Amino acid sequence: MQAAAQARRWYRQRISAMVLAICVLVHLATIVYAVRSGLSGEALLARTRGNLAFAAFYAVFVLACAVHVPIGLARIAEEWLGVESRTADIAANLFALLLVVLGFTAVYAMLRG
């Protein structure tokens, strides 16, 4: 890959990693809170339904994953599986698309319950 494109890709991966660091902490804290207070699935959905702040947070989480994950996956495919770089990029981007679809489906389900 050309120098500038690779440098920008690294930049995107770094920024998305910063976003993910915050998202993962908030997400873990939420899970710990929900589990410790013994909330059921029903009770959780009752709280998240219609909650735009929750939906916005997880939308950002999904997007950060979709930016971050394919860059690393393409690398692993190239170096460990010997996949050609272009093929690895295409496969990784398709996987990112899958993450977006699955992620937003989950966000929508959480919002609409």
Place this chain on the structure above:
Amino acid sequence: MPPLRVSIWRGRLEGGFVDYEVPRQPSQTVLDVVTHVQRHLEPALAYRYACRVGMCGSCAMSVNGVARWTCRTHVAKVADGDRLEIAPLANLPVVKDLVTDMREFFDKWARAKGQFKGDRTRSDDFARVDPASPQRRLADAGVECIGCGVCYASCDVVQWRPDFLGPAALNRAWTLVNDERDRAQPARLRAVAGDAGCHACHTQGSCVERCPKHIAPTAAIAGLKRVTARAAVRGELGDA
């Protein structure tokens, strides 16, 4: 002291370890052991050394599986009991026995634009560089590299991607990126970015762990990533 049992790689790609018995000496280095074998037991043994005091970077070998400068490595520190296994550096083609072909290693320094390019002539005055400036300090941190190839032999990414420029070449480029007299920066940044350059580094830090001069090529590579990203965002790398 019981004698050392030393296994030394003989041959090229095809070859094997041959065992020798070498008397122990106080303060004996691994290079002393190899020299003893060549002088007294196996005159045809090929190995490379020059200064014997850790300056020239020519005697690096793999000792009990770890790349080391052999002239400054004491047997007492690295021997496994009375056993020593000495092999040529990894990630480089073997010429014969313990001698590797370093061409690719040094060609990559050139490919990383490791040459200084100034714009002064002999009739100009000396450049005055503040020794305390942040840039000069960054250059200082990496400038003592002796080109021994230990980092290159210890790097997993070089093994996975043979075109990766490697820690030493990128460290050299970083010292020049921080040289305020140098005038080749855009071309250098283009040379060190990309799949074969700093962006291939996984930040595992084997080079930092093994460097006999205690240089941190991983930090240099991280610096190159930051600087190239900034240049790319500003459109200074050219191939947008």
